[in-house]
Amino acid sequence: MHRGYAGTRLSDVADIAEVQAPAIYYYFSSRDDLIEEAVAVGLARARALVEEALAQAPEGLSALDRLGVAVAAHLSTLLTHSDHAAAAIRTVPQLPETMRARHRQAERDYIQIWRGLIADARAAGEIDTGLDAGVSLMVVLGALNWSAEWWDPSRGSLEGVIATAQRLVVRGLRADGGGPPRT
Amino acid sequence: MHRGYAGTRLSDVADIAEVQAPAIYYYFSSRDDLIEEAVAVGLARARALVEEALAQAPEGLSALDRLGVAVAAHLSTLLTHSDHAAAAIRTVPQLPETMRARHRQAERDYIQIWRGLIADARAAGEIDTGLDAGVSLMVVLGALNWSAEWWDPSRGSLEGVIATAQRLVVRGLRADGGGPPRT
Amino acid sequence: MHRGYAGTRLSDVADIAEVQAPAIYYYFSSRDDLIEEAVAVGLARARALVEEALAQAPEGLSALDRLGVAVAAHLSTLLTHSDHAAAAIRTVPQLPETMRARHRQAERDYIQIWRGLIADARAAGEIDTGLDAGVSLMVVLGALNWSAEWWDPSRGSLEGVIATAQRLVVRGLRADGGGPPRT
Amino acid sequence: MHRGYAGTRLSDVADIAEVQAPAIYYYFSSRDDLIEEAVAVGLARARALVEEALAQAPEGLSALDRLGVAVAAHLSTLLTHSDHAAAAIRTVPQLPETMRARHRQAERDYIQIWRGLIADARAAGEIDTGLDAGVSLMVVLGALNWSAEWWDPSRGSLEGVIATAQRLVVRGLRADGGGPPRT
DNA sequence: AATGAATGAGTGTTCATTCAT
DNA sequence: GATGAATGAACACTCATTCAT
Numbered sequence: 001m002h003r004g005y006a007g008t009r010l011s012d013v014a015d016i017a018e019v020q021a022p023a024i025y026y027y028f029s030s031r032d033d034l035i036e037e038a039v040a041v042g043l044a045r046a047r048a049l050v051e052e053a054l055a056q057a058p059e060g061l062s063a064l065d066r067l068g069v070a071v072a073a074h075l076s077t078l079l080t081h082s083d084h085a086a087a088a089i090r091t092v093p094q095l096p097e098t099m100r101a102r103h104r105q106a107e108r109d110y111i112q113i114w115r116g117l118i119a120d121a122r123a124a125g126e127i128d129t130g131l132d133a134g135v136s137l138m139v140v141l142g143a144l145n146w147s148a149e150w151w152d153p154s155r156g157s158l159e160g161v162i163a164t165a166q167r168l169v170v171r172g173l174r175a176d177g178g179g180p181p182r183t
Numbered sequence: 184m185h186r187g188y189a190g191t192r193l194s195d196v197a198d199i200a201e202v203q204a205p206a207i208y209y210y211f212s213s214r215d216d217l218i219e220e221a222v223a224v225g226l227a228r229a230r231a232l233v234e235e236a237l238a239q240a241p242e243g244l245s246a247l248d249r250l251g252v253a254v255a256a257h258l259s260t261l262l263t264h265s266d267h268a269a270a271a272i273r274t275v276p277q278l279p280e281t282m283r284a285r286h287r288q289a290e291r292d293y294i295q296i297w298r299g300l301i302a303d304a305r306a307a308g309e310i311d312t313g314l315d316a317g318v319s320l321m322v323v324l325g326a327l328n329w330s331a332e333w334w335d336p337s338r339g340s341l342e343g344v345i346a347t348a349q350r351l352v353v354r355g356l357r358a359d360g361g362g363p364p365r366t
Numbered sequence: 367m368h369r370g371y372a373g374t375r376l377s378d379v380a381d382i383a384e385v386q387a388p389a390i391y392y393y394f395s396s397r398d399d400l401i402e403e404a405v406a407v408g409l410a411r412a413r414a415l416v417e418e419a420l421a422q423a424p425e426g427l428s429a430l431d432r433l434g435v436a437v438a439a440h441l442s443t444l445l446t447h448s449d450h451a452a453a454a455i456r457t458v459p460q461l462p463e464t465m466r467a468r469h470r471q472a473e474r475d476y477i478q479i480w481r482g483l484i485a486d487a488r489a490a491g492e493i494d495t496g497l498d499a500g501v502s503l504m505v506v507l508g509a510l511n512w513s514a515e516w517w518d519p520s521r522g523s524l525e526g527v528i529a530t531a532q533r534l535v536v537r538g539l540r541a542d543g544g545g546p547p548r549t
Numbered sequence: 550m551h552r553g554y555a556g557t558r559l560s561d562v563a564d565i566a567e568v569q570a571p572a573i574y575y576y577f578s579s580r581d582d583l584i585e586e587a588v589a590v591g592l593a594r595a596r597a598l599v600e601e602a603l604a605q606a607p608e609g610l611s612a613l614d615r616l617g618v619a620v621a622a623h624l625s626t627l628l629t630h631s632d633h634a635a636a637a638i639r640t641v642p643q644l645p646e647t648m649r650a651r652h653r654q655a656e657r658d659y660i661q662i663w664r665g666l667i668a669d670a671r672a673a674g675e676i677d678t679g680l681d682a683g684v685s686l687m688v689v690l691g692a693l694n695w696s697a698e699w700w701d702p703s704r705g706s707l708e709g710v711i712a713t714a715q716r717l718v719v720r721g722l723r724a725d726g727g728g729p730p731r732t
Numbered sequence: 733a734a735t736g737a738a739t740g741a742g743t744g745t746t747c748a749t750t751c752a753t
Numbered sequence: 754g755a756t757g758a759a760t761g762a763a764c765a766c767t768c769a770t771t772c773a774t
Contacts, residue, residue, distance in 0.1 A: 146325025172355025512691025
């Protein structure tokens with residue numbers, strides 16, 4: 001799957017599934033249909049895992065720390081819990097336009113979660129007002145998404161990566177000064 | 184080019200060059216050869232532009248601010264100066280291993296520049312010691328590299344993107360100004 | 367079935383029979399076996415219906431009028447009584463040679479009936495002696511067989527088609543009533 | 550081509566053309582495109598040959614005899630001048646509906662010639678008024694078209710077939726009695 | 733320096749057929 | 754008696770590549 005949309009051969013999929021290529025047509029009506037479902041499931045998975053992590057986060061966390069929780073969940077999804085989700089996220093930009101359009105809503109839904117986290121942090125005065133919120137979000141997600149391209153266990157522990165990414169993101173976004181007033 | 188290694192057809196290249204596909208063989212001995220050169224040139228270009236920006240940076244800049252200069256140069260290379268460089272950087276991870284190996288040195292050379300910038304900043308005590316330097320670097324480069332996947336002029340001015348990314352990165356890396364770490 | 371030998375898929379047959387395709391193998395050992403039986407039954411049916419019509423024809427009919435009876439029976443078989451027979455007749459020429467050979471006898475048997483009718487009419491002096499009997503027969507059968515390609519109820523009543531075809535054939539074959547041939 | 554629409558393999562065509570199958574795509578964009586052009590050319594050929602024969606027919610021929618000329622031209626086209634035309638005519642009814650629709654006009658144009666011949670003969674009182682003109686036309690064309698299914702040189706000379714078919718058709722259609730009043 | 737024409741290797745897809753249940 | 758699941762052979766089609774011009 002790391003070969004991208006065009007590079008993923010149906011026979012590769014079949015090999016992994018340990019069946020012959022035509023058997024796939026018993027379950028999917030075409031290669032595109034298969035990829036589409038894989039991406040849809042991957043996106044849904046990523047979203048579900050992040051939402052779950054947020055739901056299980058301890059009460060009383062600052063908005064920015066909740067964003068840190070999402071960062072950890074997204075990264076750990078991408079890097080371990082599911083190749084599936086990682087492949088989906090990285091594949092989306094390569095999809096042919098008509099196919100990508102069909103996932104736009106799922107993409108938006110996922111990004112919406114992040115937008116909400118940033119908006120909350122902003123409302124709480126925890127975010128540097130010198131940053132463009134929309135751009136910041138994409139930069140942060142980019143940092144996370146690209147990680148699947150370079151990280152492998154030999155490059156340090158997963159926890160180390162998560163900790164560094166989290167800290168980098170949270171402190172990069174944080175408002176100056178004494179921090180937000182505790183309300 | 185945004186279709187990745189496998190999705191880029193020789194005839195696409197030919198179309199852009201406004202020649203017929205076989206004409207390419209007058210200049211390159213194979214598709215892989217063409218891609219290889221394109222990637223090599225792209226990587227060299229990215230490196231040259233960043234080095235040039237650093238050379239032209241005003242004296243007396245702090246190490247971290249120099250890193251900010253590199254961020255701006257890398258981003259503007261990626262997003263405007265050269266599709267070429269952008270494509271190269273994003274394509275590298277998709278290349279077949281034997282081909283990627285041939286670029287490993289160029290990749291390392293480029294990353295080495297960044298490593299130097301971070302080491303300088305660290306030596307100057309400007310970088311948060313709670314961060315893993317290697318991981319931070321990859322996270323930062325990821326944030327920048329992924330930008331080509333989502334940015335288009337309709338998403339805000341290039342300058343705005345650069346400013347936000349720069350600020351986010353620099354402040355994310357910066358050592359606390361003596362303020363106590365938040366718990 | 368109007369898609370011909372090659373165009374008829376086993377799953378089409380299964381759909382009509384309202385079973386799944388593999389169920390067919392309980393009754394036939396292969397697709398070719400199925401087609402072979404279908405053609406055989408169809409040819410037998412056509413023959414039986416024509417023979418029956420002739421047997422039930424009123425006594426004292428002229429030989430040529432008996433041929434007209436056969437025309438009506440063949441046409442009505444083809445167009446309504448049995449898609450089966452129609453399909454069989456039209457499919458025969460498309461069959462692979464080895465398979466067709468196995469039906470040659472049935473084809474001959476059927477044609478033999480017509481040959482007999484023509485011979486009788488000829489013996490009775492009712493047929494234009496300027497016609498080649500063998501060719502005439504094939505031309506007449508062709509006229510009838512092709513009808514399944516164009517006729518549908520919206521093109522006029524079945525009775526109208528039969529009446530016109532019958533008249534055309536009988537008068538086309540009929541010996542002149544002593545009138546001089548037109549020059 | 551006698552295997553029909555579904556039974557015609559691209560590799561068969563390639564074999565005849567003495568090229569490899571993919572070479573066909575240099576000239577046609579798909580198998581259907583190839584078949585479509587073949588059918589279009591075949592229909593145009595049939596029409597052209599019949600029109601030419603009519604144009605070259607001696608002056609002063611009765612309307613019915615002109616129809617006989619068309620019969621001869623159609624048959625000789627089908628059986629010798631052009632496998633192409635024969636294949637086209639016999640293939641049309643097997644085409645998928647959307648493709649057939651694209652030829653409907655050409656079919657109509659061709660049939661229109663025949664319709665005109667019959668209308669002329671009818672206006673001249675040369676045609677049996679007991680016949681339905683539309684049905685007669687289809688019956689006659691069917692007789693001719695089917696001939697390609699059974700005729701081969703071993704079944705008698707081409708001229709013999711044409712003569713018999715012509716006589717059968719013309720006398721079948723002809724009005725009774727002393728023939729039309731010569732005006 | 734470039735192209736028209738063609739090819740061979742491969743890829744997605746269809747379909748008859750098998751087999752365990 | 755029938756089906757769900759799977760397979761292998763064939764087919765249409767794509768694409769990098771070659772070669773004569």
